[in-house]
Amino acid sequence: MTDTPGIVITGGSGKMGQMLINTVLASDKCRLVGVVDRAGHDWIGQDVGTAMGGQPVGVIVTDDALEAFAKAQAVIDFTAPAATVAFAELAAQARAVHVIGTTGLTDDDLAAINAAARHAVVVRAGNMSLGVNLLVKLTQKVAAALDEDFDIEVIEAHHHHKVDAPSGTALMLGEAAAEGRGVDLKDVRDSGRDGITGARKRGDIGFSAIRGGDIVGEHDVMFAAAGERIVLRHLATDRAIFARGALKAALWGQDKGPGEYDMMDVLGL
Numbered sequence: 001m002t003d004t005p006g007i008v009i010t011g012g013s014g015k016m017g018q019m020l021i022n023t024v025l026a027s028d029k030c031r032l033v034g035v036v037d038r039a040g041h042d043w044i045g046q047d048v049g050t051a052m053g054g055q056p057v058g059v060i061v062t063d064d065a066l067e068a069f070a071k072a073q074a075v076i077d078f079t080a081p082a083a084t085v086a087f088a089e090l091a092a093q094a095r096a097v098h099v100i101g102t103t104g105l106t107d108d109d110l111a112a113i114n115a116a117a118r119h120a121v122v123v124r125a126g127n128m129s130l131g132v133n134l135l136v137k138l139t140q141k142v143a144a145a146l147d148e149d150f151d152i153e154v155i156e157a158h159h160h161h162k163v164d165a166p167s168g169t170a171l172m173l174g175e176a177a178a179e180g181r182g183v184d185l186k187d188v189r190d191s192g193r194d195g196i197t198g199a200r201k202r203g204d205i206g207f208s209a210i211r212g213g214d215i216v217g218e219h220d221v222m223f224a225a226a227g228e229r230i231v232l233r234h235l236a237t238d239r240a241i242f243a244r245g246a247l248k249a250a251l252w253g254q255d256k257g258p259g260e261y262d263m264m265d266v267l268g269l
């Protein structure tokens, strides 16, 4: 089949990169047309199937992102903030749908991505799974139903390689809680408590991060009041849930006009 959308995976040797490559190769709705890794990586110049320890698949890993993107209808990008900002500009030049899973993006990074989205479709979410996006909706509804007698705490746990905190998902959940409450998260965010912090401020939304072992991703939103607690929880046990969501986003974006979208748009939530 040559008429299905061609997909490029960036950061192909990474944890999500490899999961995405396998997901695209297993799908009959798209084709793998490129894999990009950092210049100097030992996968560069190898067939990606061989590099991953299997049979050749006819796609050579490259460090030339623009050349790879020019052949693609979509780029799926779970890498690192600086790389994602650079890829956003190149994907826009190639008019390829850019699906961004990378977390830890600064306000400046987000502004650069937003500028690229004037020319092409960008779908970005700190978590691409159906379950978490549903949890985001539920968090917003519960926060809207409760007053500030309920303290909101977001608790997340991830593997020991993760470099950013709070996680992108925790921030999505915090934003949803703040939106439900009708406040701006920037005004009520409380992360990284340590030492004599003073008593908890009423109305704050707290964040705690656990890092250890191979935890894929766990998120609790706790609403704690005098005499009772509500806890909304999502447990990810397999990175395939993120890859499936990302591929869905890449296909969904094919007939959309330029702009920045998220998984709520893709999933119709």
Ligand SMILES: NC(=O)C1=CN([C@@H]2O[C@H](COP(=O)(O)OP(=O)(O)OC[C@H]3O[C@@H](n4cnc5c(N)ncnc54)[C@H](OP(=O)(O)O)[C@@H]3O)[C@@H](O)[C@H]2O)C=CC1
Pocket: 010, 011, 012, 013, 014, 015, 016, 017, 036, 037, 038, 039, 041, 078, 079, 080, 082, 083, 100, 101, 102, 103, 104, 125, 126, 127, 128, 129, 168, 242
């Ligand atoms: N939105 C979602 O649903 C999810 C988001 N994530 C996010 O995705 C990102 C990646 O996660 P994960 O796969 O676990 O991380 P890994 O560290 O395993 O993989 C990241 C990959 O990106 C590569 N990379 C970094 N910079 C560049 C560059 N300039 N050019 C090409 N490749 C580059 C890395 O290469 P090198 O090793 O050489 O640096 C590495 O192969 C994180 O931000 C994470 O939070 C993860 C899971 C789900």
Ligand SMILES: O=C(O)C1=N[C@H](C(=O)O)C[C@H](O)C1
Pocket: 103, 126, 127, 158, 162, 166, 167, 168, 169, 170, 216, 217, 218
């Ligand atoms: O780095 C990860 O692994 C994950 N990152 C995302 C996040 O920051 O929330 C999504 C998922 O939890 C896994």
